[in-house]
Amino acid sequence: MRTRKAQDPPDVLVVGGGIIGLVTAWRAAQRGLATAVADPSPGGGAAHVAAGMLAAVTELQYGEQTLLDLNLASAARYPDFVAELTEATGLDTGYRTCGTLAVALDADDRARLRELHAFQTSLGLESTWLSGRECRRLEPLLAPGVRGGLRVDGDHQVDPRRLAAALLRAAQLAGVTFLRAAVARMVCRGDRVTGARLTDGTEVSAERTVLAAGSESGRIEGLPPDVLPPVRPVKGQVLRLRVPAARAPFLSRTVRAVVRGSDVYLVPRENGELVLGATSEEFGWDTTVTAGGVYELLRDAHELVPGITELPLTETLAGLRPGSPDNAPLLGPTALPGLVAATGHHRNGVLLTPVTGDVLADVLDNGELPDYARPFTPVRFDRTHQAHQAHQAHQAPEVREEQPA
Ligand code: GLY
Numbered sequence: 001m002r003t004r005k006a007q008d009p010p011d012v013l014v015v016g017g018g019i020i021g022l023v024t025a026w027r028a029a030q031r032g033l034a035t036a037v038a039d040p041s042p043g044g045g046a047a048h049v050a051a052g053m054l055a056a057v058t059e060l061q062y063g064e065q066t067l068l069d070l071n072l073a074s075a076a077r078y079p080d081f082v083a084e085l086t087e088a089t090g091l092d093t094g095y096r097t098c099g100t101l102a103v104a105l106d107a108d109d110r111a112r113l114r115e116l117h118a119f120q121t122s123l124g125l126e127s128t129w130l131s132g133r134e135c136r137r138l139e140p141l142l143a144p145g146v147r148g149g150l151r152v153d154g155d156h157q158v159d160p161r162r163l164a165a166a167l168l169r170a171a172q173l174a175g176v177t178f179l180r181a182a183v184a185r186m187v188c189r190g191d192r193v194t195g196a197r198l199t200d201g202t203e204v205s206a207e208r209t210v211l212a213a214g215s216e217s218g219r220i221e222g223l224p225p226d227v228l229p230p231v232r233p234v235k236g237q238v239l240r241l242r243v244p245a246a247r248a249p250f251l252s253r254t255v256r257a258v259v260r261g262s263d264v265y266l267v268p269r270e271n272g273e274l275v276l277g278a279t280s281e282e283f284g285w286d287t288t289v290t291a292g293g294v295y296e297l298l299r300d301a302h303e304l305v306p307g308i309t310e311l312p313l314t315e316t317l318a319g320l321r322p323g324s325p326d327n328a329p330l331l332g333p334t335a336l337p338g339l340v341a342a343t344g345h346h347r348n349g350v351l352l353t354p355v356t357g358d359v360l361a362d363v364l365d366n367g368e369l370p371d372y373a374r375p376f377t378p379v380r381f382d383r384t385h386q387a388h389q390a391h392q393a394h395q396a397p398e399v400r401e402e403q404p405a
Contacts, residue, residue, distance in 0.1 A: 010036040012364055013195055013206035015183045015220070017042025019160065020342050020349060021212035022167035023357035024364075029174035031365045036177040036206070038198055043168040045214050046349060047160035049238050049319030051267040051275040052094070053254055054078060054351045055155045057125045058102045060116065065123065066375045067328045071348055073372060074355035075154070081354035082158065082166075088173060091166040094159025096270060100254040103135050103142065103149035105303055109258060110147045117150055127152050139251055141305050157254055157267050160350050167353075179204065183213070185222035186339070193223075193338035208364055210340045215320040217343040227336045230381050231344045233285055233320035236278040237293035240315035241308070243272045250274060251305065259300035266301060266308070274311065276301050280321075287318040321346050330378035331359050332369040340364065341378040 012028045014021045017039030028035045053059070056071035082095040104110035120127040128151045135149040136142050172178070181198040186209065188194065195205040211217050211229065218231035243250040251274070256265035267275040279293045294316055301308045324330060324344030329352060334341050342360050345352050359373040369377060 008034070009195070009205040009207075010034045010177065011207045012036070012210060013038065013204050013208070014210045014212055015186075015196055016045070016211070016213035016216070017168070017178070018045030018212065018214050018349075019047045019164050019167055019353050020214070020345060020356055021210070022164065022171050023353050024210055024212055024342050024360040025176045026167060026171040026174055027357040027361035028364045029171065029176050031361050033364055035171075035175075036179055036204060037171065038179040038181060038183050038196060038204065040180055040182050042178055042180075043164040045164075046319040046321060047164045049236065049317045050160045050350050051238060051265065051277045052158045052160040052163070052350050053100070053155065053265060053267055054157060055100060055254070055256075056351060057120060057127055057152045058100045058150065058155050058256060059347060060120060060123075060125070061327070062119065064327060067326075067348070068123070069372070070328070070355060070376065071351055074352045075156075077354035077358070078156070078158070081357075082163075085163075085166045085170055089166050089169040091169055092162060093166050094162045094269060094271075095156065096158070097156045098253040098268075099151065099153040100155035100256065101130075101135060101139060101149050101151055102256050103304065104147045105143070105145060105257055105259060106147065112258065113148065113150055120150075126154050139253070139255055139305075141250060141307050142255070143304060143306055146304075155254065157269075158350060159269060163350065163353070183220065186211075186220060187222060188224075188336070191337060193336055196222075208338060208340055210342055210360065210364070211334075212342040214343065214349075215322040217322060217341070223339070224336070226382065227334055227339065229330050229334075229341055229343055229378060230325050231322045231330070232282070234323040234346065235281040235283055235286060235318055235320055237281075237289055237297065237316070237318045238275060238277040239294065239297055239313060240317075241274045241276060241311040242314050243268070243274050243311060245272070247307075247311070248272060250307070250311070255304065257300075257304050259303055262296065262300060264297060264300040264304060266305060273314075276308070279318075285320070287320060289316045289318050293318070322349070325381065329356065329376055330381075331356065331373050331376040332363050332378060333367070334378045335382055
């Protein structure tokens, strides 16, 4: 076997050093692949803003059962995943098995939550209906008007900043190379992607290039339009407050509600940080924290937990979720040889980090998407693929008629 030299091109170039890029690089390096990550400040990105809810059940949406399966698979991997990260790095990720309480503030919310509960139950998910009084017994600082709620003991949290720091360290320890520059454009030769040119002028060649650039993935230069992932930025404004020791425990689990049609959630960390999120705005690339965004988050959170306004406000930030047309990630080989996607995680980037690492490791190691990840192939958005699917669906009844009875 030929010995690798430091200047040899990597087997895998990961474009983007957010948590998805880092987990991909870490897992690829563990499989023995020479791996490089291109990012001016790895460990940043949307995870720096995110609250870190692992909310497969409370964030369940109608029509997204396929995504639910992937979310649940990733949630189930979390305990081993964070234990492995801590073992490898000595760093804590702030994983907390505290559960979630989703509450209703008026009769309409109550009806909506009742329906969600029936849907969850029909899918075999663990979720318990509580009266308003039972909700307040669990969380005494809830508003007196709370009309009922869902207790979901399996929806936990992790601290995404600590998770990113641990992943960065794990990747470094596993031998991943970090190229501290942004990608200016992808490089294509013939019919394949052969690497990327960085903003410092260097060109990095690699056998496989993974596009893990979060919301930027949809506007990366150098790719043919039909291969560019249909990923768009979805802005989320998030506030951080501090619970003084004298007021602790303020909340013992994540508490959330839908107020006037908008999601509001409060995620209490063990270290006294309380994360309040999040807006969901489709305003392109803007990451301004607005007076309106802060006002609405505080107003809605105050309706839920009135004591919130007495806490020190320590941080206001906005990040961009990488939204995709069906709210599900794009994972695996694209239609362009040499280019692999790990993007479009939308509201579930933190939750889907463990399973994304495992899927991408399999793809990079043996070229195949594991069966459970096939619904998330990036090719599902290709026009030729969609036409083929439509044709198959049209043909199906005739094929069935030819089957023996
Ligand atoms: N998953 C929470 C959010 O995207 O706001």
